[in-house]
Amino acid sequence: MADIGVRGVGPTQAAAFEQAALALTAVLTDPSGVHDTEEVRVTCQAGDRELLLVDWLNALIYEMAVRSLIFGRFEVTLSGDRLDGSAWGETIRRGSHALAVEVKGATLTALRVTREDSGEWVAQCVVDV
Amino acid sequence: MKIDQFQRLAPRVWRLEPTGPMRVPGLIFADEPLLLDMDDKVREQVSHVAALPGIVGASCAMPDAHWGYGFPIGGVAAFDPDEGGVVSAGGVGFDISCGVRTLVTGLTAETVRASQGKLADALYAAIPAGVGSTGRIALNPHEMEAMLTGGARWAVEKGYGSGADLERTEEEGCMAGALPKEVSSRARERQREQMGTLGSGNHYMEVQEVAEIFDPVIAGGYGLSRGDAVISIHCGSRGLGHQIGTEFLRSMVESAPSHGIHLPDRELACAPIHSPVGEAYLGAMRAGINCALANRQILTHLAREVFERALPQANLQVLYDVSHNTCKLEEHRIDGRPRMVYVHRKGATRAFAPGHPALPEALRPFGQPVLIGGSMGTASYIMAGTRESEALAFSSSCHGAGRRMSRRQAKKQWQGREVIRTLEQRGILIRGHTHRGIAEEAPDAYKDVTAVVDSAHDAGLSRKVVRLTPMICVKG
Numbered sequence: 380m381a382d383i384g385v386r387g388v389g390p391t392q393a394a395a396f397e398q399a400a401l402a403l404t405a406v407l408t409d410p411s412g413v414h415d416t417e418e419v420r421v422t423c424q425a426g427d428r429e430l431l432l433v434d435w436l437n438a439l440i441y442e443m444a445v446r447s448l449i450f451g452r453f454e455v456t457l458s459g460d461r462l463d464g465s466a467w468g469e470t471i472r473r474g475s476h477a478l479a480v481e482v483k484g485a486t487l488t489a490l491r492v493t494r495e496d497s498g499e500w501v502a503q504c505v506v507d508v
Numbered sequence: 509m510k511i512d513q514f515q516r517l518a519p520r521v522w523r524l525e526p527t528g529p530m531r532v533p534g535l536i537f538a539d540e541p542l543l544l545d546m547d548d549k550v551r552e553q554v555s556h557v558a559a560l561p562g563i564v565g566a567s568c569a570m571p572d573a574h575w576g577y578g579f580p581i582g583g584v585a586a587f588d589p590d591e592g593g594v595v596s597a598g599g600v601g602f603d604i605s606c607g608v609r610t611l612v613t614g615l616t617a618e619t620v621r622a623s624q625g626k627l628a629d630a631l632y633a634a635i636p637a638g639v640g641s642t643g644r645i646a647l648n649p650h651e652m653e654a655m656l657t658g659g660a661r662w663a664v665e666k667g668y669g670s671g672a673d674l675e676r677t678e679e680e681g682c683m684a685g686a687l688p689k690e691v692s693s694r695a696r697e698r699q700r701e702q703m704g705t706l707g708s709g710n711h712y713m714e715v716q717e718v719a720e721i722f723d724p725v726i727a728g729g730y731g732l733s734r735g736d737a738v739i740s741i742h743c744g745s746r747g748l749g750h751q752i753g754t755e756f757l758r759s760m761v762e763s764a765p766s767h768g769i770h771l772p773d774r775e776l777a778c779a780p781i782h783s784p785v786g787e788a789y790l791g792a793m794r795a796g797i798n799c800a801l802a803n804r805q806i807l808t809h810l811a812r813e814v815f816e817r818a819l820p821q822a823n824l825q826v827l828y829d830v831s832h833n834t835c836k837l838e839e840h841r842i843d844g845r846p847r848m849v850y851v852h853r854k855g856a857t858r859a860f861a862p863g864h865p866a867l868p869e870a871l872r873p874f875g876q877p878v879l880i881g882g883s884m885g886t887a888s889y890i891m892a893g894t895r896e897s898e899a900l901a902f903s904s905s906c907h908g909a910g911r912r913m914s915r916r917q918a919k920k921q922w923q924g925r926e927v928i929r930t931l932e933q934r935g936i937l938i939r940g941h942t943h944r945g946i947a948e949e950a951p952d953a954y955k956d957v958t959a960v961v962d963s964a965h966d967a968g969l970s971r972k973v974v975r976l977t978p979m980i981c982v983k984g
Contacts, residue, residue, distance in 0.1 A: 382575070382576060382577060382581075383914065383915055383916070406915075408944075430758070430761070433758065437758075441694060441698065441751070444747050444750075445694075445697050445747075473640060477941075477942040477943065477945075478638070478639035478640065478708070478942060479709075479915070479944040480639065480708045480709040480915070480945065480948070481639045481640075481708045481709070483603060483754075484602045484750050484754035485754070486577035487577065487578075487598075487757065487761060487773075487775040488576075488578065490774065505577055507750075508709055
């Protein structure tokens with residue numbers, strides 16, 4: 380059992396969520412080596428933005444697990460308590476993607492969606508690998 | 509962490525006085541260097557757990573404890589349902605019932621070494637491992653239901669092993685009280701093609717040599733002699749357990765306020781044991797335990813198939829099968845009287861004392877085997893449950909070495925190819941799917957397992973029986 384943190388930073392909350400998802404891929408492999416041949420859309424709903432981040436990452440973890448996909452590009456729209464997201468990626472190629480671990484789930488530990496003094500948004504949590 | 513926060517009760521037992529919202533003291537079992545090396549977050553998490561409703565005795569941390577989500581990894585805590593006790597998904601972990609099964613082989617290490625390369629290749633080819641690997645069994649809905657209820661017993665009925673295997677497995681291979689109806693369709697979908705797979709990360713199948721005997725009587729009782737070859741399998745409930753953990757962590761956060769539970773941090777999400785969410789989680793988690801037990805049973809079968817072809821004189825028998833991430837209803841003496849409590853062990857091993865009725869008859873005089881996984885280049889240990897552990901930590905002990913370095917740090921420091929070459933020079937053959945994964949699992953990325961085991965032994969949590977050194981390691 381081991382945990383690792385993922386953190387996304389961006390000019391908007393949505394951008395920080397996209398970057399957090401990219402960090403999730405980086406836990407597994409180099410995101411720049413992932414081709415975006417397939418799109419998966421996910422929708423999440425939660426009472427606050429922090430739980431929405433956890434739901435977003437968990438939705439991606441689920442899609443990766445059941446479809447054997449790895450994602451390299453993300454787009455997020457936030458509206459009220461709702462997230463509409465797209466993830467582009469491809470089927471896992473075990474030889475070339477060289478995935479080191481699988482992510483079990485996103486946790487509520489070190490969970491934070493905040494705006495820094497610099498004006499940038501940070502979206503982060505610990506994931507269990 | 510700083511040592512002056514603790515009262516030293518014994519050389520390897522440290523007490524954290526209850527302050528503020530803490531309902532019970534904290535207890536950390538470790539020698540001084542291990543304690544100093546622990547992240548202060550461990551102390552903070554031990555304190556937080558000590559403040560949860562219905563906790564009894566103490567909030568404990570084993571010698572291999574490190575920062576986890578909610579509860580520390582290496583955390584042990586018991587809750588009384590009659591005092592408003594809670595169950596926590598973060599107190600069990602996402603990889604429900606992740607554990608170790610050790611098999612005796614009837615072979616000597618010398619015999620294995622004569623076919624070491626061939627055997628390593630055959631195991632690597634036969635054991636589905638790594639991210640995205642699938643097993644040869646795809647469960648239909650009916651079989652999924654039967655597996656979630658029956659655990660390893662289901663696997664044996666399907667032809668993957670024998671009744672003797674079940675006798676040597678916690679809960680005799682089948683966790684009672686599983687409620688498959690509480691396991692979501694998403695959890696089932698994640699598991700559908702993952703039966704009989706090892707997983708990734710720190711999971712492995714290892715062929716090991718009994719390198720040192722500490723307690724000849726117990727080693728004899730466990731059927732172990734110096735120079736024997738054994739096999740250890742470390743894995744858990746795969747995608748099913750991960751999804752159950754994910755979903756209930758989330759639903760416990762949402763339901764906590766309605767139960768009057770005010771969490772210092774949402775990561776401590778929990779629900780009263782006697783509540784719809786608490787009971788649903790316990791039912792789903794028990795189904796997750798069954799999934800892990802079935803998974804290790806199928807992997808045992810696959811190992812037997814390999815040995816039948818490679819070394820037909822082998823006779824693979826289960827020594828024991830332990831789970832590390834569970835919450836179980838057990839009887840313990842608390843404040844001088846027996847009470848039924850829900851014991852969370854997260855990265856901790858149950859360690860029942862000699863004579864415990866839950867142990868198989870052949871092992872009962874010696875105490876429960878406590879199977880401790882090390883890193884792929886160092887050592888693993890088999891320990892035995894003690895009578896003292898009951899009063900110290902609800903009959904619990906450590907579970908492994910515990911990481912001392914993050915995966916990211918390890919990847920920066922080592923090259924997978926180099927790790928494989930160095931270990932090969934030491935007679936250890938590594939077979940893994942990615943060099944990055946092997947670099948992240950480099951032996952020096954882990955704490956000194958011997959220090960952890962010595963602390964558990966000296967504290968009285970369990971006693972050392974044998975040391976195992978790796979010969980072949982198949983990594984996920």
